[in-house]
Amino acid sequence: MAKTYEEINEKIRSKRAVVYTAEEIIDIVKKKGIEKAAEEVDVVTTGTFGAMCSSGAFLNFGHATPPIRMTDIRLNDVPVDGGLAAVDTFVGATSLTEDPAKGYGGAHVIEDLVAGKSIHLHAWGPGTDCYVRKDIDTHITLDDINEAYLYNPRNCYQNYGIATNTSGRTIYTYMGKLLPRMKNATYSSAGQLSPLLNDPHLETIGMGTHIFLAGGEGYVTWQGTQYKTNVEEVNGVPIGGCRTLALIGDMKQMNAKYLRGLDITGYGISLAIGVGIPIPILNKDILQRCCISDDQIFAQLTDYSLPTGRKEMARYSYAELRSGSIEYEGKKIRTSSLSSYSGARAVAGELKSWIEDGDFELNKPVLQFPKTAKLKTLTEDWL
Amino acid sequence: MEKKFKITYNESNVLGSVPYVLVKEFDLTPNILKANIAGDGSGTMIVSVVGKEDVIDRAMERVKEIGYVVCPMENHIHKDDKKCWSCGACVSVCPTNSISVDDDFHVIVNYSSCVACGSCVDACSVKALKLVI
Numbered sequence: 001m002a003k004t005y006e007e008i009n010e011k012i013r014s015k016r017a018v019v020y021t022a023e024e025i026i027d028i029v030k031k032k033g034i035e036k037a038a039e040e041v042d043v044v045t046t047g048t049f050g051a052m053c054s055s056g057a058f059l060n061f062g063h064a065t066p067p068i069r070m071t072d073i074r075l076n077d078v079p080v081d082g083g084l085a086a087v088d089t090f091v092g093a094t095s096l097t098e099d100p101a102k103g104y105g106g107a108h109v110i111e112d113l114v115a116g117k118s119i120h121l122h123a124w125g126p127g128t129d130c131y132v133r134k135d136i137d138t139h140i141t142l143d144d145i146n147e148a149y150l151y152n153p154r155n156c157y158q159n160y161g162i163a164t165n166t167s168g169r170t171i172y173t174y175m176g177k178l179l180p181r182m183k184n185a186t187y188s189s190a191g192q193l194s195p196l197l198n199d200p201h202l203e204t205i206g207m208g209t210h211i212f213l214a215g216g217e218g219y220v221t222w223q224g225t226q227y228k229t230n231v232e233e234v235n236g237v238p239i240g241g242c243r244t245l246a247l248i249g250d251m252k253q254m255n256a257k258y259l260r261g262l263d264i265t266g267y268g269i270s271l272a273i274g275v276g277i278p279i280p281i282l283n284k285d286i287l288q289r290c291c292i293s294d295d296q297i298f299a300q301l302t303d304y305s306l307p308t309g310r311k312e313m314a315r316y317s318y319a320e321l322r323s324g325s326i327e328y329e330g331k332k333i334r335t336s337s338l339s340s341y342s343g344a345r346a347v348a349g350e351l352k353s354w355i356e357d358g359d360f361e362l363n364k365p366v367l368q369f370p371k372t373a374k375l376k377t378l379t380e381d382w383l
Numbered sequence: 384m385e386k387k388f389k390i391t392y393n394e395s396n397v398l399g400s401v402p403y404v405l406v407k408e409f410d411l412t413p414n415i416l417k418a419n420i421a422g423d424g425s426g427t428m429i430v431s432v433v434g435k436e437d438v439i440d441r442a443m444e445r446v447k448e449i450g451y452v453v454c455p456m457e458n459h460i461h462k463d464d465k466k467c468w469s470c471g472a473c474v475s476v477c478p479t480n481s482i483s484v485d486d487d488f489h490v491i492v493n494y495s496s497c498v499a500c501g502s503c504v505d506a507c508s509v510k511a512l513k514l515v516i
Contacts, residue, residue: 049468051508103510176472177506184475260468262508270508272468324474324483336475340468342488 002283005364008042015358017042021348022198022279022290029291038284043355043362046195046277047212047347050188050339051262051270053174054154054225055093057110057251060146061121063087068133070123075109077102077120086131090151093261093271105269108261110150113142114214115256148251150214150259154224156275158196158242159231159299162187162316162326164333167305172266176338178304185301185326186336190344191294191318195277196245198290200237204279206365211247212276212351214258217360218249220277223369230374235296236289239315243369247275258347274343276351280362294318301328385433385495387416387459388443389516391452394424401446405432409442416498429456429499429516459515460497462490466511473503473512 011017018041020028025044029037061070063086071082073089077097081090095106113119118139127134142148163175164185171178176186191197199205209220224244231238258274281287297318302310316326322341325334354360390401397420402413411434418428432439443453460481469490474482481497484490501514 050470172505177476177502179476186472186475260509263510264508265505272470272508334475336473337471337484340470340488341484342469345488 003042003281005280005282005362008280009361011042012355012358012361015356017355019043019045019352019355021345021352022046022193023345023348025287025290026192026293029287034284034288034291038281038287041281041287044198044279044281044287044290045348045351045355046193046198046279047274047344047349047351048156048190048194048339049258049272049274049343049347050190051174051264051272052152052155052157053094053270055110055150055152055271055273056106057091057113058147058149058151059089059091061087061089061140062144062146064133064136064138066132068123068136069125069128069131070136071125073121073123075119075121076104076112078104078106078109080106080109082123094269096269100268103263103269105261105263107269107271110251110271111256111259111261113148114251114254114259116141116143142252150218150247150249150251150254150273152224152245152247152273154226154244155247155273156195156224156245156277157189158200158244159194159238159297160188160241161310162299162301162321162335163304164301164313165305166303171305172264173304174264174267174270175304176336177265182328182331182333184334184336186338187299187318187321188338189297189299189318190339190341191297191322192292193341193344193348195275196243197237197292197297199277199279199286200233200289201371202243202369203286204282204365205245205277206369207367208363208365209277210361210363211249211278212274212347212354213247213249213254214273214275215255215350216249216251216253218247220245220365221248222246223373226375227369228373228375229371234298235292237292237297239298240300258343272340274347276347278351278355278360278362294322301326384436384439385431386436386439387429387431387456387499389427389429389454389456390446391427391454392425396450397424397426399449401428401430401451404446404449405442408445409434409438411438411442417500427516431498456499456516458494459499460492460494460503461513461515462492463511463513466509468509470508472508473506476502476506478502
């Protein structure tokens with residue numbers, strides 16, 4: 001029997017909604033069977049807590065007296081964008097201080113703001129007839145400023161590759177530290193808990209979907225950058241990076257526990273964000289797709305010592321990856337996750353309790369994302 | 384049991400052999416995990432010693448008598464649990480499998496099997512791991 005969003009929300013409002021995480025639902029459906037479970041269960045919550053470089057924050061500082069039109073702006077010595085209106089800025093997560101050895105960047109500014117810390121703001125402007133001030137040197141906190149929105153042009157990558165290194169030297173990548181001669185391999189998806197692996201064709205997730213973003217409420221705003229659909233599927237889910245989402249949320253509601261500035265050795269700065277997406281169980285097909293487990297989700301092993309043209313060397317399930325080691329041509333390779341599975345569990349669990357407590361309703365997307373999309377590449381001008 | 388020590392030497396005793404003393408006089412099993420000698424003859428070694436606790440203690444008193452500085456190593460790898468977000472990046476770079484994840488997928492360190500190589504330190508994105516030698 002099919003349900004509607006309104007029927008589910010009515011149950012949420014009266015605190016009667018039956019909610020499970022994407023991990024718990026696997027056994028529930030095994031026990032009860034799909035038909036019975038689809039009738040009983042209203043929502044499945046997903047979660048992920050990993051690095052996403054395509055992150056940032058829009059801030060509005062408020063005006064000083066006399067006011068300034070800021071064009072060169074530093075927050076804790078991190079250069080942030082001066083290309084918006086007078087006292088608006090965008091803090092890009094990967095922006096770095098002039099001294100990269102500090103290992104501090106835009107992502108840390110965002111974490112520190114949410115943690116309630118005082119941030120040094122130093123800004124300069126040209127001085128105009130309407131904005132006469134030419135510089136300001138002050139401190140701000142999240143409470144002092146008008147708006148602060150976390151914005152992800154891209155997040156929630158639907159699956160991702162496994163990285164290894166066949167070369168003779170240690171390499172430091174955004175996929176972590178990779179030891180020589182394939183001594184280790186790293187992967188980043190939350191697998192069976194990951195939002196877009198539980199709704200692989202975005203039947204319920206679209207523009208306007210209400211989500212958990214770093215401990216606060218957020219929304220899906222658009223398809224994410226580098227969104228594509230033309231990736232091989234196994235068991236109904238893609239085996240590599242595929243669909244993505246753009247997200248927004250109010251930083252004033254967030255918890256620094258789910259927002260961590262990262263300094264990835266040899267690569268640079270990134271931001272780890274806890275994201276949770278609820279999936280309404282409108283029918284049994286949607287529930288069936290939420291039952292996918294780590295042994296049914298696969299990813300491709302590739303060689304990160306190659307600058308380009310990284311071909312699939314082998315494929316492994318997340319159950320194998322999470323066991324601690326995989327085997328390649330008779331050789332054991334130790335594995336590391338790069339996203340926090342315990343964090344992903346905490347996100348899915350917290351979102352579940354919000355819904356059970358009647359504090360969080362679901363909404364129907366106002367726009368579905370493209371059913372087909374391919375990536376373009378960048379080519380150089382002919383020299 | 385197994386204990387680890389940092390032993391510091393200088394120009395006067397750099398050519399002496401601590402492992403020889405441990406094997407010959409005390410029947411212990413020493414394993415040098417790391418050693419260095421600077422141009423002036425000074426340096427340190429990290430040695431793991433296997434044997435009975437009281438014998439290890441007496442042996443180390445003897446090593447001190449013959450002029451070495453002996454410092455027992457405990458918690459030489461320090462994990463700051465407030466900083467660690469249990470991503471797991473450090474797990475696969477540890478050569479002695481001393482870092483793993485528990486049933487709840489939290490990263491845990493087995494201090495006794497850590498050989499203080501430091502491989503995990505620069506694999507950590509939040510500076511939660513520190514080698515204290």
